[in-house]
Amino acid sequence: MVNPAQEPQGVAPKAPPVDAIWEALRQVMDPEIPVLSVVDLGIITGVEVSPDQSVIVRMTPTFAGCPAIRLMEKQVGEAVEQLGYTQVQVETDFSVTWNSNRISDHGREIIRHFGLAPPPKHNGEPDLDRLKHTECPYCASANTTLKTPFGPTLCRSMHYCFDCLQAFEQFKPV
Amino acid sequence: MNIPHKSFPIDDAHREPLRHLLTALADDHLILGHRHSEWTGLGPILEEDIAFSSIAQDQMGHALGFYSLLHEHLDAPDPDIHAFTRQETDFSCCQLVEWPIGDYDFSLTRHLFFDLAAGLRMETLSLSNFKPLAQLATKIRGEVKYHMFHAKTMVSQLGKSSDETARARMQTAINRQFGLALGMFEPRVGEQLLDEANIAPIESKWRDRWLEALNAVLDGTGLHIPDPERIEPVYGGRRGYHTEYLQPLLNEMTEVFRLDPQAEW
Known part of the structure; x- marks a missing residue:
C-alpha cells in the first residue's frame, strides 16, 4: 500500500x-x-x-x-x-x-503474411483432425490435405492445396 | 537452458523412488530419440524421414527436461554430463528402446507402443504432486499428441492396406516386440511410495491402461495384439541389464562429447 x-x-x-x-x-x-x-x-x-x-x-x-x-x-x-x-x-x-492460443492476433496476421497458415484457436485441446482441412494461406481454400503433421521446424506441419496446387506449411495448433 | 534452481520440497523417503522414475523416463526418451534419429536421410518416403527426425528432436527435448529435474531437485550432475558419461549399467532405459531401428515396420510399431505409453504417463503425471514434474508433463503431453496422431495414421493405413505383405509385416512387428513393449512397465524401486503420495502411479496401472488404449487404436485396423498373459515381459532394463545393442549406441552417441567434455557449444 x-x-x-x-x-x-x-x-x-x-x-x-x-x-x-x-x-x-x-x-x-x-x-x-x-x-x-x-x-x-x-x-x-x-x-x-x-x-x-x-x-x-x-x-x-x-x-x-x-x-x-x-x-x-x-x-x-x-x-x-x-x-x-x-x-x-x-x-x-x-x-x-x-500453447498456440498465446500467439496474438497481430502475430497470426504476420504468420499468414509470412506464408504459413496460422494455428486455429482451440479450447485447451486442439482437434488434430482439423489439420486435414487447414485453410490455404495463399488462396484461402479449405480443399487441402495434410501431408505430414511434422515439418522443417518442430512447430510446423506440411500441407497441400488442391485448388491453387501449392504445398504450404502451418504453424501447428498445440 | 537457464533454469532457475527453485527447489521443491521432496520428502526424504521419496527421493530415491523419484530418482528411479525420472531416470527411467529420461533414459527412455534419450535412447529412443537417438534411435529415431537414425532414420534421418533414410526414411522410406520424405514425410516419414521428417516425422521420425522431428519426433527424435522432441524426445531429446523431453530427455533434457527430465535430466534437468534430476539436476535441480535430486543432486544429479548437469544434464549433458549425466546423459553422456554414465556406464551402460547405470542406464535404466527399458530394452525396447535399445533395439536397432530394423525395418520401417519395426520402428513404426515401436513408435506406436512407446508414444501411446508416453501419452498416458504424461497425462497422469501432469497431475503429479511433484509440481515441477507436473509442469514438464503438461508440456510434453501436447507434443506426444502429435506423435500419436502420426503413429495412428500410419499404422491404420498399413493395417488396412490391400497389400497382404504390408499387413503381415505389421502384424509380425507387433508380435515380435510385444514382450519388449511390456518391459516398459517393469516395476520401479519404491513405486508404491510414489503412488501413495500421488506423485506417480505404479507401473502396472499404466500397463493396464496402455493395453486398453492399444486395443482401441488397433480396433478396425485388422491388426491385433497377442494375448498379454502368454507373453513374457522383457524386464531388466530398469535395473541396468541391457541388450548387446546399448553399449555400441552409447559409444556412438558420446563419441563427439568425449573428444572434449568441457567444450562450449
Whole structure:
C-alpha cells in the first residue's frame, strides 16, 4: 500500500519501466519466423523490475526441444540491456505452458503474411483432425490435405492445396 | 537452458523412488530419440524421414527436461554430463528402446507402443504432486499428441492396406516386440511410495491402461495384439541389464562429447 501523502507532487507521470521493456522485446524476433516477435509469439510470460533496477524476464519454450531457445534468451537479455539495465536475468521454465492460443492476433496476421497458415484457436485441446482441412494461406481454400503433421521446424506441419496446387506449411495448433 | 534452481520440497523417503522414475523416463526418451534419429536421410518416403527426425528432436527435448529435474531437485550432475558419461549399467532405459531401428515396420510399431505409453504417463503425471514434474508433463503431453496422431495414421493405413505383405509385416512387428513393449512397465524401486503420495502411479496401472488404449487404436485396423498373459515381459532394463545393442549406441552417441567434455557449444 502506498500512502498518498508520500507520493511526489507535481511530477509528470512516466511510462512504467515494465512497459518500456515489453516494447523493447517486440523488436526481438523468433529466429525461425524472423518477422514474428517473441511477444507476439507469446513466449514471454513475465517481466519484473525490482526497486534496485534488476530485471527478470520469464520465458516458456514453444516446444521442449526448441533449438532456438538459447539464442532467444540471449537476444532478449541484450534487448533489455540496451535500455540501460545492467542486471538482467532471463529465466526459461515450464511454470506457464506455452500453447498456440498465446500467439496474438497481430502475430497470426504476420504468420499468414509470412506464408504459413496460422494455428486455429482451440479450447485447451486442439482437434488434430482439423489439420486435414487447414485453410490455404495463399488462396484461402479449405480443399487441402495434410501431408505430414511434422515439418522443417518442430512447430510446423506440411500441407497441400488442391485448388491453387501449392504445398504450404502451418504453424501447428498445440 | 537457464533454469532457475527453485527447489521443491521432496520428502526424504521419496527421493530415491523419484530418482528411479525420472531416470527411467529420461533414459527412455534419450535412447529412443537417438534411435529415431537414425532414420534421418533414410526414411522410406520424405514425410516419414521428417516425422521420425522431428519426433527424435522432441524426445531429446523431453530427455533434457527430465535430466534437468534430476539436476535441480535430486543432486544429479548437469544434464549433458549425466546423459553422456554414465556406464551402460547405470542406464535404466527399458530394452525396447535399445533395439536397432530394423525395418520401417519395426520402428513404426515401436513408435506406436512407446508414444501411446508416453501419452498416458504424461497425462497422469501432469497431475503429479511433484509440481515441477507436473509442469514438464503438461508440456510434453501436447507434443506426444502429435506423435500419436502420426503413429495412428500410419499404422491404420498399413493395417488396412490391400497389400497382404504390408499387413503381415505389421502384424509380425507387433508380435515380435510385444514382450519388449511390456518391459516398459517393469516395476520401479519404491513405486508404491510414489503412488501413495500421488506423485506417480505404479507401473502396472499404466500397463493396464496402455493395453486398453492399444486395443482401441488397433480396433478396425485388422491388426491385433497377442494375448498379454502368454507373453513374457522383457524386464531388466530398469535395473541396468541391457541388450548387446546399448553399449555400441552409447559409444556412438558420446563419441563427439568425449573428444572434449568441457567444450562450449
